[in-house]
Amino acid sequence: MRAVWYERTGAAPTVLTVGEMPTPDAGPGEVRVRLEASGVNPADVGRRSGNYRAMEFPRVIPNSDGAGIVDQIGEGVTRFAVGDRVWLFNGQRNGRAFGTAAEYITLADYLVTPLPHDVSFAAGATLGIPCMTAWCALFADGPVAGQTVLVTGGAGAVGHYAVQL
Secondary structure: OOOEEEOOOHHHHHHHHEEEEEOOOOHHHOOEEEEEEEOHHHHHHHHHHOOOOOOOOEEEEEEEEEEEEEEEEOOOOOOOOOOOOEOOOOOOOOOOOEOEEEEEEEHHHEEEOOOOOOOHHHHHOOOOHHHHHHHHHEEEEOOOOOOOOOOOOOHHHHHHHHHOO
C-alpha cells in the first residue's frame, strides 16, 4: 500500500516519506478500511513536529481520523460487512504506530462507526477528534437545551461542530 510516514520528528518537508509499505490484515476483532480521506488534527501535527511528545515507535504513519470503506473483516466482527462506509478515530494514537495517512488501516471495530451515504468521506474524516471534542464539551454535564452557550472560535473545526450541535 502507499503510505506517508516519518522516522524522526521535525518539519513536514524534512521528515515525511511517501512510499510503499505492506498492506495490513485485519486481526481478530478488527476491520480493515480502505481509506478515502484522512483528517489532520493539531495533535497529529504536534506529534510529527516533536512538540507534543516523544516518538513512541521507530516509524509512524500519522493522523488519527479518517473515513473509507470496510474491505476486510477480522474474526469475531459482526458489526460491519465488506463494503460498509465508515468513519474512524484513534488511528495513530498512544499505543498505535500506524494512522490514516495511508491507503489502508486496521482498527478494533469499536473505533469504527457507520458513515451515512449522504455524508462525504471528507466530512467523515472530521468526525473523530473535532466533532467528538465538541460533543463532549457541550454535553458532558448534561443537556444544554434552554441554556445560552458561548462558542469561542466557532470558525475552527471543534467550534464549527459546537455551533451546529
